[in-house]
Amino acid sequence: MIDQAEKARRFRALHERDGAFVIPNPWDAGSAKILAAMGFEALATTSAGFAYSLGRLDGQVTRDEKLAHAAALCAATDLPVSADMENCFADAPEGVAGTIRLAAASGLVGCSIEDYTDKPAAKIYDFDLAVARVKAGVEAARGMVFPFTITARAEGVLRGLCDLDEAIRRLKAFEEAGADVLYAPGLTTLDQVRAVTSAVSKPVNVLATADFTVDGLSEAGAKRISLGSWNYVTAMSGLIEAGKQMKNEGSFAALGQGVRSRDIAQMMKTGGAS
Incomplete structure (x- = not known):
């Protein structure tokens, strides 16, 4: 088993090498092992995917549940894992710091x-409070014995609450507060990605869409490419389509179109922690 400090160093190194890397988002230990077996180098949790897997909506998971889920993913493989901790389950900076330590x-x-x-x-924190929250998280991270990577997210574009200029203003302030990675989910064009990456000097995470490619995002300056809930949605798409065939057509044709159970079992073994 690779220890946490070594995982942390490997994760940080991914952000320092040339080009962009993909960080997929498993929703349970099984999907984490499969993604590890496929050769991905790091994993990130998905708040929506995990909530859906519990039969809930995004935002309906408690901090304790999220931390237990994170621990299960960390133990499942030898890969470094970063988490979508939403607003860190706190408004005040000291609450953010406490969640980072946990x-x-x-x-x-x-x-x-x-x-x-x-x-x-x-819907979004006042500018000064948003920056103070990131700074508190960074200070908590810097007190650790290994490099804990803080990703600061400006949510306004994704949620239709601010324009890209305001999101960039926040990302620049988050960078000054010490964030290691900057992220404005909801970008839909390479020009938007370039606007972000040219405005900051720290690595930028971009949420993938069907219109993007790894090469295109890398050329636009992105360093890390995440999938959010899309890994879970893709898996559920197969379930829904197979269910439609069975329910509406009386057909089991989908059973012959997917991967075999023994192949999944082998990937679980290959991708599991050593």
Whole structure:
């Protein structure tokens, strides 16, 4: 088993080498092992995918549940794991710092801090508070004995709450606060990606869409490419299509179109922790 410090160093190194890398998002230990067997070098949790797997909606998972889930993913493979910790389950900076420490204790080597509040009165945190929250998380991370990677997220574009200029203003402030990776989910064009990557000097994470390619994003300056809930959605697409065939057509044709059970079992063995 590779220890947490070594996983953390490997994760940080991925952000320092040339080109972009893909960090897929498993929703349970089984999908983590399969992705590890496929040769991916790091994993990230998916808040929506995990919530859906529990029969809930995104945002309906508690901090304790999320930390236990993260620990299970960290133990499943030898790959470094970063987590989508949403708003770190706290408004105040000191609460963010506490969640960062708990995240590291669960085995994670990084996590995100977003500026979305999910509160009707103010959907994104005031600028100064958003920056203070990132700074508190960074300070908590710097107190660890290994490089815990903080990803600071500006959620306004994704949620239709601000324009790209405001998101970039926040990302630049998050960079000054010490964030290791910067992320504005919801970018849909390479020009938008270039606008972000040219405005900051730290590595930039981009949420993949069907219109992007690894080469295109790499050329636009992206360093890390995540999938969010798309890995889970893709898996559920197969389930839904097979279900439609069975229910509406009385057909089991889908049973002959997917991977075989023994192949999945072999990938579980290959991708599991040593």
